[in-house]
Amino acid sequence: MDLKKAHYYLYTFCRYFMATMILSYAFSKILGTQFIAQPSTFDKPVGSLSGFELTWYYYSFSHWYGTFIAVSQIISAILLFFRKTTRIGVVLFLTFMVNILLIDFAYHIKGAQGMATILTVMGLFVFFSEFPLFYKYFIIEPPLFSDQETPKWINRFKKIKWVYIAVVFIGFYGGISYLKNKLMGQNEFYGTWQNTTGNSEFERLNFEALSTFQVNKVCNNSKVNEGLYSFTKDSIFLRTFTKKYQDKLSNDKENSILNPDQSQMITLLKGKYQLDQKSLTIQTDKNQKIIFKRIR
Structure with missing residues (x-):
């Protein structure tokens, strides 16, 4: 068996197969059968989305970005069809193909993992077939300005x-x-807490970075309230912004949230608390008991 000839046939097959398959992916993006989130996705909480739904939702947000990827794939396919441009074509091909492979496995997109693996392995085969030339050009060849006297x-x-x-x-x-x-330090409060006592004012309470909190409705992306919180050994204080100051922060370009005007804040809740890994109980100064359970 002539190994050199077999190498040539396999090398040629991989080039054409890679170029053909990546063209199908490119046109799918342009024609809208890839990177399109289904209508039902927009009504689901982000935390409930599968890896596939989350990835498609992310990429569908910007049509021009998907088109840019498609154009890159088309260019790489054209370059792979011709032997003289295969080297630059396979480098371009691997820049996005390796990323696609990592996304497919990292986000558990099982239906695409097989083909992504095959195309990446083929791309590496073509690349390493040309490796001596890449090594010579990028490593052996003298670097730029090496022939000039160095100051x-x-x-x-x-x-x-x-x-x-x-x-x-x-x-x-x-x-x-x-x-x-x-x-962005995370203290013992950090996370999302679900109200179990039916108080709609604090249906879902999120303690976040920078000692900020946000109150949300369940499965609703509109905020009920937000602000800053502080706590002592046994007491907690939630303070929110006045409506006028909140409007200012919404249009802020100087990150005033890092150092807010304390005079523009009002107390939303204060009281004694008991906290463990799964539950948070707050006895407010209005003699109201609110019990939260940790969701995440």
């Missing part, structure tokens, strides 16, 4: 490059970790 200050910088890289890694990791703990 002395750049040579000095090269000596501390590894220190700079380490500082960047450690600095960003430490800085972002600090901001996360300060701005």
Whole structure:
């Protein structure tokens, strides 16, 4: 058996198969059979959506983005049909195909996992068939400006490059970790609590980042109320904004929510609380007892 000839036949088959299949996906996006959320999806709570529904809802939000992906797929298909442009075609193909494969498995889109795996494996086969040339061009070939004399200050910088890289890694990791703990830290209240006592004013209470809370109706995306909360060892305070100040925050471009005007807030609820992993009981100063159960 002539392995070189078999390699050539398989290489050619993969090119044409990949180009043909990806064209079908591209035209499906353009003609509206992919990335289209069904009408019933819009009436479901986000937390109840399957991975497939969530993915399709996300991509259906912007038609031009789906069209951009489709055009990229069409270009890659055209490039794969011709041997002279196969190399650039397979690089473009893998940039979106690997992402599609990861999405299919990460979001449990089972019906598409098989074909995505086949196309990705074929794309890698074509890529590694050309790997010696990629390696030569990207690794062996001298980098840009290597034939020019390097200024002395750049040579000095090269000596501390590894220190700079380490500082960047450690600095960003430490800085972002600090901001996360300060701005997005999760305390024992954090999460969604369902009212079990029938008080419609607090049907569903969400404790969120930045010590903010939001009150919602069940299965309704309209807010009933929102604001900031604080607590001590045994007491909790929920304060909301005045209507005028809320309108200002809604149009705010300076993130005033990080440092709101305390004089523009009114107390919505205060009282004693008892808290464990599954339940929250608040005895308000109006002698009202509200019992919540944790949903998430």
